[in-house]
Each structure stands twice: as structure tokens, then as C-alpha cells.
Amino acid sequence: MSDAELLNGYLLLGALLFVCGVVCMAIKRNAIGILMGVELVLNGANVNFVAFSRYNPSFEIEGQVFALFVIVMAAAEAAIALAIVMNFYNNHTTVDVDTAEELKG
């Protein structure tokens, strides 16, 4: 495969991870399942960053630097989201997000 075809392959993989994450966020009723969807979305974005850092010398540092920033953000997001899920579970004794409707007007 040529370089352009390989780059397309990496970008398609990133798109697949992104779509899997979005569908996961949409259909999972378990709050932790939704968190897994967010992780998949961030991974899809990261694959794109690193692929461009490999195939475009102008971005060879930038792609990897942004990927590292995204990983740090994902770790922070996972910590906060799990704390919120734990609080929700303590207060409602369920992790079904469909039952979180107190703010409904």
C-alpha cells in the first residue's frame, strides 16, 4: 500500500472508533457504559492526531503533543465522571441513566 492509502486506513480506523463511541454513548443505559463510549471517541481523535504526525513532517511533533494532551484530559475526565457516577449510585442505588430525571421540568 502507498503512504496515502495507509493514511486513509488510519483515518478510517479513527472514524470507526469515533462512531462506535458515539453509538455507545447513545444506547448504553449504564452510566459506566457511557463513560466507555467517551473513551472510544477520544481514542478515535487520538488515532487521527498520531497518523497525521507520521505522514506530515510539518506536524510530526504537534500531533504527538496534542495526543498526549488528549490522554491527560481523558484521564481527568474519567476520574471526575466515575466520582459522579459513584455519587449517583449512592443517592439512587442505580446506575441507570434513564432514572436521572429530577431536573426534568
Next chain:
Amino acid sequence: MNPKDALFVIVASWTGLSAIAVVVSQNIVRSAAWLLFSLAGTAGIYFLLGADFVGATQLIVYVGGVLVLVIFGVMLTAQGPFISLKTSTGDWGIAGLVGLIFLGVLSSSILFASWPVASDARMKDAAYSKSSVALGQAFLGIKEVSGPGNVTSFPSNAPRTRLPMGYLLPFELVSVHLLVVLIGAAYLARAKRRLRKPR
């Protein structure tokens, strides 16, 4: 098919199929296990792309840290009915349809766009990888990174070259952000003490 391409096809299909399995498996414990395979496969993708440091960070932070957090969350909350919360068939149909349409839009835009693939001799070398020293220098901003590159598909009146720059300020911001977030997470998840009146 040369070994490099074959390796890409194997690792990419491993990662993609695991990601699909995360979505379709109803049991939350199995989803977590498939997520582990998918994240590890993504680390393999980074190694294939010559980003050794990012791949190692992915293994340490994601597979070692975030996934352990997720599995702890699953273990603490997976009781009785919550292990497999069923999604209704109608929801599956709508979500699958929207997902397929979304994937089609993304794939067609990827395949029809012409991405600038630069021909740098260094980039042709599969064994070439950016060392972590260069990444650290980019974070500290003490040395030119990437060099003034030729940026394609910019508006024609914009300057065609991009100045090298460092990332010290974002690095500081993200570290303070991580500190604040960890304190906040510890505060949110603390053990609740019952309010008791003194006396």
C-alpha cells in the same frame, strides 16, 4: 502485501472489532473487557505509526489507569440487574441506522479528500520514531520543534510557513488542570459522614 501493511491490517481490525464489541455486548463486564482489547490495540497502532512515547503513555495511562478506574466502577455498581441493562430493539435500530449513516459520511469525506502526504525521507523509514527527548523539548519550548513547515490548504493570503513553537504554557495549564481535577474527584467521591449534632 508487505509485512508492514499486513501488520496494520491485523492491528486495525483487532482494534475496530473490539470497539464494535464494546458497543454490542449487553453485559457491562464484557464491555469493559472488550474496551481493554480496543485500547491495547490503539497502543499498537501508535507503535506502528512510530509514536513510541505516545504508545507507551497509552498503555500506562489508559490500560493501566483509566481502565482500572472503569473496572472498579463496574465492580462497585454491578449488582443484580445493573450488570446487563437491556436496550430496547427500537433504540438499537435507530442508533444503528444513525451510526451507519454517520460512518458513511465520515468515510466518504475521508476517501474523497486529498490529504497532503509529504515525502520526507525520514518518514519513509519504518524504524524512525520521534524520541521522547524531542517531545520533552517541545513541551518545555526550549528548542525548535518540527521546523517551519509548509502548510498546505491554507487560505492563499495566509503565510505559507508556520513558525516553530513550544508548548510550555499548555503543559503548565494541563498539569494544574489535572491537579484540580484529582482534588475535585477525591472531594466528590469521599465517604459520606452522617451529620451529627454536637452535644
